[in-house]
Amino acid sequence: MEYTEFGKTQLRVSRMCLGTWGIGGAGWDSYSDESRMDAIKAAVDCGINFIDTAPAYNGGRAEQYIGEVVHKLGVRKEVVLATKCGNEFINGKYVRCGAADKIMRECEESLRNLKTDYIDVYLVHWPDPNVPMEETMDALNTLKKQGKILHIGVSNFTKEQMEEAEKYCAIEAYQPQYSMVDRKWEQLIRWACAQKMGVMTYGTLGGGILTGKYRELKEYGVDDNRNRFYPYFKEPLFSKVMLLLRTMDQISEERNVPLSQIALNWTLQRPFISSCIIGAQSRDKIEENCKVFEWKLSDDEMQLLEQALKKTII
Numbered sequence: 027m028e029y030t031e032f033g034k035t036q037l038r039v040s041r042m043c044l045g046t047w048g049i050g051g052a053g054w055d056s057y058s059d060e061s062r063m064d065a066i067k068a069a070v071d072c073g074i075n076f077i078d079t080a081p082a083y084n085g086g087r088a089e090q091y092i093g094e095v096v097h098k099l100g101v102r103k104e105v106v107l108a109t110k111c112g113n114e115f116i117n118g119k120y121v122r123c124g125a126a127d128k129i130m131r132e133c134e135e136s137l138r139n140l141k142t143d144y145i146d147v148y149l150v151h152w153p154d155p156n157v158p159m160e161e162t163m164d165a166l167n168t169l170k171k172q173g174k175i176l177h178i179g180v181s182n183f184t185k186e187q188m189e190e191a192e193k194y195c196a197i198e199a200y201q202p203q204y205s206m207v208d209r210k211w212e213q214l215i216r217w218a219c220a221q222k223m224g225v226m227t228y229g230t231l232g233g234g235i236l237t238g239k240y241r242e243l244k245e246y247g248v249d250d251n252r253n254r255f256y257p258y259f260k261e262p263l264f265s266k267v268m269l270l271l272r273t274m275d276q277i278s279e280e281r282n283v284p285l286s287q288i289a290l291n292w293t294l295q296r297p298f299i300s301s302c303i304i305g306a307q308s309r310d311k312i313e314e315n316c317k318v319f320e321w322k323l324s325d326d327e328m329q330l331l332e333q334a335l336k337k338t339i340i
């Protein structure tokens with residue numbers, strides 16, 4: 027495992043962060059409780075000390091799994107827990123909620139779920155256009171003063187929204203989407219990094235499509251995140267990603283490494299990213315992903331991928 031400073035927070039985090047949207051158990055493939063909790067344990071075993079979650083991941087279920095495992099292992103002080111506020115999961119739908127009273131309540135619940143009395147990194151999950159930024163950020167300031175959260179961050183914010191938020195408090199962490207197949211936030215990420223924010227990016231595996239496990243177009247249910255969140259599982263992007271996979275397959279064969287490690291390797295080579303978040307619900311996948319630190323894509327391979335990306339995705 028590799029570790030790095032998380033922006034100006036003085037936290038030292040693993041460059042791979044465990045994502046727990048899938049582990050929460052809604053909108054992704056279903057695994058047993060045992061597998062999900064063992065995946066969290068596997069992450070700790072592999073040296074991952076950074077875990078990303080949110081109350082929106084199945085109404086707090088993901089937080090509860092983490093709380094249970096971290097408590098059982100007795101590693102609360104060794105792990106950096108990032109959770110979020112301002113996005114509720116109600117009757118299978120995600121509802122933005124930046125109101126101060128809701129955030130105060132959400133935080134108490136997250137603390138209970140996570141079996142802890144402090145959250146290392148607390149992010150606004152999505153901006154709420156119906157609530158003044160000042161109200162949302164002031165609520166976070168209050169929580170920080172109370173010692174319930176240590177560092178404030180934002181996710182899915184535009185530059186204008188980040189600048190507006192910074193009028194009310196210091197933003198120390200930023201969580202946008204970033205992967206081989208989604209680079210639209212790259213300029214903003216570089217800016218955030220220059221501001222000394224810790225940058226944790228999500229969707230590193232394009233929601234799984236960059237692992238090569240999806241080779242045929244399929245229909246997913248309305249509540250499946252492959253249907254409603256990531257656009258790669260439908261045309262026209264599906265066929266474009268399949269073309270990119272041909273180049274990844276070639277590297278995979280030559281190197282004898284899985285495609286997932288190529289996608290991870292590519293992201294980890296970006297110096298403006300502190301830690302990339304990977305969602306996985308079983309020990310074998312976590313262990314396989316962590317082997318990415320044993321090798322590095324060469325300049326020629328990076329160029330080959332760049333050419334393939336130019337021809338296909340960007």
Ligand SMILES: NC(=O)c1ccc[n+]([C@@H]2O[C@H](COP(=O)([O-])OP(=O)(O)OC[C@H]3O[C@@H](n4cnc5c(N)ncnc54)[C@H](OP(=O)(O)O)[C@@H]3O)[C@@H](O)[C@H]2O)c1
Pocket residue numbers: 044045046047048054055078079151181182201227228229230231232233234235237239286303304305306307308311312314315
């Ligand atoms: N802030 C936000 O708005 C936001 C949005 C999206 C995600 N996130 C965070 O970022 C995390 C990661 O994003 P994500 O989970 O959406 O997408 P992702 O990490 O790009 O992909 C996750 C998918 O890849 C699969 N996978 C992982 N390792 C694999 C391997 N070695 N071989 C084959 N398949 C593998 C997982 O399978 P299994 O599930 O079957 O194990 C899952 O289907 C989330 O869990 C969440 O913590 C944040």
